[in-house]
Structure formats: structure tokens, C-alpha cells
Amino acid sequence: MPNLLSRGLFNLFFGSRRKPFASLPGPQPGVLGTAGDFLGPQPWDVCARYGREYGGVTLIWMGPSPGVVLNDPAVIAEVLESPRRMEFEKGNISEQVRPTVTDDTVFIAKLSGDWAQKRKLEPMEQPWSPKWLAAQVEPMHRSVVESVEALLKEPSIDYTTAMRKLTFDAFAVAAVGEKLPTSVFDDFMLMAKGADARIQAKMPLKFVSPPKGFEEAKARFYGQFADRVRAARKNPNPQAVDVMSWTLRETPGIDDQVLAHLLGGVFYGGAFSSSVTLVGAFHQLQKYPQAEARLAEEAASLGDGPLTFEKLGRAPWAEACAFESLRLLPAVRVFTRTPSKDAQLAGVTLPAGAMIMISNQHLHRDPAHWTEPDTYNPARWLDGGATRDPLGSGHFFPFGRGPRACVGGDFAMVFLRTALATIAARAKAQVDSTEPFEEGFFFGVVLPKGVTGKLVPRSAQAARATPTVGAISA
Numbered sequence: 001m002p003n004l005l006s007r008g009l010f011n012l013f014f015g016s017r018r019k020p021f022a023s024l025p026g027p028q029p030g031v032l033g034t035a036g037d038f039l040g041p042q043p044w045d046v047c048a049r050y051g052r053e054y055g056g057v058t059l060i061w062m063g064p065s066p067g068v069v070l071n072d073p074a075v076i077a078e079v080l081e082s083p084r085r086m087e088f089e090k091g092n093i094s095e096q097v098r099p100t101v102t103d104d105t106v107f108i109a110k111l112s113g114d115w116a117q118k119r120k121l122e123p124m125e126q127p128w129s130p131k132w133l134a135a136q137v138e139p140m141h142r143s144v145v146e147s148v149e150a151l152l153k154e155p156s157i158d159y160t161t162a163m164r165k166l167t168f169d170a171f172a173v174a175a176v177g178e179k180l181p182t183s184v185f186d187d188f189m190l191m192a193k194g195a196d197a198r199i200q201a202k203m204p205l206k207f208v209s210p211p212k213g214f215e216e217a218k219a220r221f222y223g224q225f226a227d228r229v230r231a232a233r234k235n236p237n238p239q240a241v242d243v244m245s246w247t248l249r250e251t252p253g254i255d256d257q258v259l260a261h262l263l264g265g266v267f268y269g270g271a272f273s274s275s276v277t278l279v280g281a282f283h284q285l286q287k288y289p290q291a292e293a294r295l296a297e298e299a300a301s302l303g304d305g306p307l308t309f310e311k312l313g314r315a316p317w318a319e320a321c322a323f324e325s326l327r328l329l330p331a332v333r334v335f336t337r338t339p340s341k342d343a344q345l346a347g348v349t350l351p352a353g354a355m356i357m358i359s360n361q362h363l364h365r366d367p368a369h370w371t372e373p374d375t376y377n378p379a380r381w382l383d384g385g386a387t388r389d390p391l392g393s394g395h396f397f398p399f400g401r402g403p404r405a406c407v408g409g410d411f412a413m414v415f416l417r418t419a420l421a422t423i424a425a426r427a428k429a430q431v432d433s434t435e436p437f438e439e440g441f442f443f444g445v446v447l448p449k450g451v452t453g454k455l456v457p458r459s460a461q462a463a464r465a466t467p468t469v470g471a472i473s474a
């Protein structure tokens with residue numbers, strides 16, 4: 001809490017601004033407003049603490065400007081789902097990532113501008129997307145098998161980097177039908193670092209320089225997708241099931257460059273968030289060995305041979321493990337919105353440009369809603385659990401809520417289920433420590449730090465010998 005002098009100065013200069021917000025609880029502002037709370041701890045931890053201490057709506061001050069942190073499902077629905085959502089634009093993340101992504105991605109489009117048109121263009125929003133998605137299980141499975149075989153040779157791995165590359169490779173197969181050269185991954189990472197420097201900057205964006213070679217990397221990264229699109233247009237493969245080929249068949253009029261940008265966007269949209277969800281799952285599965293044993297048993301029961309969408313349907317535990325990782329350790333924990341004009345919310349008038357922070361961390365662990373909220377218990381998702389708390393509902397929204405929720409959520413779920421089942425059938429993901437890992441922040445995604453260990457081959461025999469495990473309790 002700011003000291004007496006700091007609080008006094010705030011009241012002296014801005015005290016009159018506080019009156020219209022007197023109905024909202026929140027920390028005492030000092031000369032920086034309440035922004036000092038965010039210097040040090042991670043923003044999602046601050047938002048969750050506010051939820052516990054002040055309830056569903058917390059008044060904050062970014063210097064002299066008021067804002068709110070939302071932990072109330074009904075108020076969050078008003079901002080993200082109700083017809084009123086059009087009054088609230090995405091926060092400054094759009095400007096921060098703009099140089100790395102392209103104007104063709106829906107991610108940075110304005111709701112009041114062409115967001116709706118761009119969303120309609122997204123390959124994952126098409127009437128054929130569910131069919132495309134089902135066809136990705138086999139190729140992504142093959143890609144993950146190859147990655148696992150390579151990782152099994154490593155004496156020690158850092159899970160965050162290892163899963164990132166495994167995810168990138170599987171996404172490449174889903175996007176363009178084959179893995180991409182390492183140089184493309186390197187360009188992808190360099191551009192992500194450029195965006196991250198802007199996201200984490202403590203100064204105006206005009207003063208943040210891109211990393212050396214940024215423009216060249218960007219030209220190469222999107223350029224190689226454009227080359228692939230042109231080649232696929234020239235020599236179409238009617239059997240190809242990747243999203244590029246599927247889009248060209250279904251929407252032949254699409255511009256090459258636009259499609260190239262959308263393909264590149266798949267990686268920025270989901271490679272970081274999907275891979276850290278796997279890291280979270282492995283960390284928790286190490287802590288709860290019965291849940292791990294059940295995953296291994298289920299994966300082994302799917303048998304050898306290609307993993308298909310149909311077979312994946314017989315792996316409810318893998319899905320439950322993914323849900324539980326998304327609940328307990330959501331990759332994206334803070335989303336921001338800002339009213340385009342003065343807007344009524346939670347009984348006050350928020351001025352245009354005010355910061356609205358929405359976090360899922362507190363609600364995902366709200367003890368009033370969840371039994372043993374801090375325990376990784378995939379069993380909670382079985383027997384109607386996933387229907388009681390569906391994705392995008394009040395206490396479970398790892399992909400956001402409402403019409404602007406994640407466009408790749410279904411794809412991410414199919415990838416996570418495929419990866420968990422494929423890895424568990426072949427290896428035990430051994431993690432060195434089950435102590436909570438340190439969390440950093442990269443490209444808007446929570447970054448697990450120091451989660452090391454190794455993949456230990458699981459002989460078919462060992463998997464068969466695993467005892468049958470019933471419902472897992474804490």
C-alpha cells in the first residue's frame with residue numbers, strides 16, 4: 001500500500017475524481033494510482049488477489065485514470081458476451097503485437113471496424129472446419145511421434161522449449177501438410193521476441209526497437225507461406241488435408257497473401273499457449289501419479305497404429321487432463337478491454353480509454369464453485385463435469401468468452417488431446433520437481449520456467465502392468 005504522503009498527494013490532486021467511483025472497492029491509490037501493485041508480482045496474481053480481497057469488481061487507478069479488474073462472471077459476460085460488448089475494444093495488446101502479426105489476422109481487428117469480416121475469413125470458422133479438424137488427428141499424431149522419438153534421446157529437457165517445438169511442428173503439419181525447416185522456427189521466435197519486447201515495455205512503443213533482423217525474418221516467415229500457397233494453387237493435391245489445401249479448395253478466390261498471413265497467424269495464435277498447457281499438464285501429472293497412470297493406461301488401450309479422430313473419442317481421460325491443465329494453469333490469464341466511449345459498468349461510468357482487466361485465474365480456482373480448487377483432478381470433468389462447466393462459461397474460460405473468444409479453441413483441444421494420448425502411450429514425461437514452477441510472461445502467455453526432466457520410454461509391457469485406477473481424488 002502506498003504511504004501516507006503518497007496517498008495524500010493523490011487525494012490532493014485527484015480526490016475529486018474518486019467520488020463517482022465511491023461505490024467500488026479497491027486498494028488505496030498513491031501518486032502512481034494503484035499501478036504500484038503491478039510492479040513486481042505477475043498481473044494475473046494481482047488480479048486474483050483483488051478477486052479474493054475486493055470481490056467481483058475492483059477499482060484501480062492507472063495514475064489518475066480509473067479502471068477496473070473484473071472477477072465477476074456476470075459483469076465479465078456483459079463486457080465479452082452481451083450485445084454491449086461492442087462498446088469495449090480489445091486493449092493495447094493489438095498495438096503491441098501488430099508488427100509481428102499482420103493486419104489480416106482477426107486478433108488485432110477492431111470490433112467497431114472490420115473484426116466481423118475478418119473473423120468470417122478465419123479458416124477455423126468455416127462450415128468445413130470440423131471435418132478438417134477431424135482429419136488432423138492422424139497427421140498431428142505422426143508428427144508428435146517423431147518429436148517424442150527425438151526427445152527420448154535427450155538426457156534432459158526443458159519442457160517449455162521442448163513442447164514449444166513439438167507443438168510448432170504439429171501445427172505446421174495441420175497448416176501446410178509438412179514440418180517447416182528450423183530456420184522458419186527461428187524466424188518465428190525472433191518475431192515473437194519483437195512482439196514480446198513491446199508487450200513488456202515500460203516505455204512508449206515508439207521507443208522500442210525491433211530485434212536485429214526483424215524485418216528480414218518477417219519477410220521470410222510470411223514469404224515462405226506465400227510460396228507454399230502459390231505452389232499448392234499450381235499443383236493442387238486433392239488428397240491433402242492441411243488447412244492451406246482445404247482453404248484453396250473451398251475458397252479458391254482467397255488472395256495468396258491473405259492466406260499466407262492467416263497460416264502464419266495460426267502459429268502466433270496458439271503455439272505458445274498450447275505448448276505451455278502441455279507443460280502444465282505434465283507438471284501436475286508428475287504430482288498426481290494416479291492420474292498419470294490412468295492416462296498411460298488409456299493411451300495404451302488405443303492400441304498401436306494410427307491415432308484417428310474416432311479413437312481419440314475413446315480417450316476421455318486425455319481430454320479431462322487437458323481441461324484440468326487449462327483450469328488450473330490457464331496459459332492466457334489476463335485479457336484487457338477498453339470502452340470506446342464513456343460506458344456504464346458495475347454501477348459507475350467508466351471513461352473512454354479506461355483499462356478493464358479480466359482474469360480467469362481467480363474464477364478457475366474459486367472455492368465457492370470448485371471442490372478442492374487447487375488440486376489437479378481430471379475426474380471432475382467426467383460424469384457431466386464438462387457439461388456443468390463448459391468452455392467459455394462463468395468459471396471456466398481459458399479461451400475467453402463470447403463471440404470474440406479464441407478462434408482456435410477447438411483446434412487447440414484436438415491438438416492437446418492428440419499430444420497427451422500420443423506422448424503418454426510412448427513415454428512417461430518425468431518432471432524433476434513438483435514444486436510450483438516460477439511463472440514468467442512471453443508473448444502474452446504465462447511461461448513456465450525451469451520445468452526440466454526427461455521422457456522415459458514406456459515399454460508396452462510396463463503400460464499393460466499399470467494398475468487400473470478409478471476416480472482420482474486429491
Ligand code: HEM
Pocket residue numbers: 090105106107108119124265266267269270271273274277330331332335336397398399400401403404405406407408409411412
Ligand atoms: C491452449 C491454447 C490456447 C489458449 C489458452 C488461447 C487463449 C485465447 C484467449 C483467452 C483468447 C481471447 C482473448 C481476448 O478475449 O482478448 C484468444 C483469442 C484468439 N486466439 Fe487463442 N488460445 C489458444 C490457442 C489458439 C490457437 C491454436 C489459435 C490459432 C489457430 C488461436 C488463435 C486465436 C485468435 C486468432 C484469437 C483472436 C480472436 C478474435 O479476436 O476474434 N488460439 N485465445
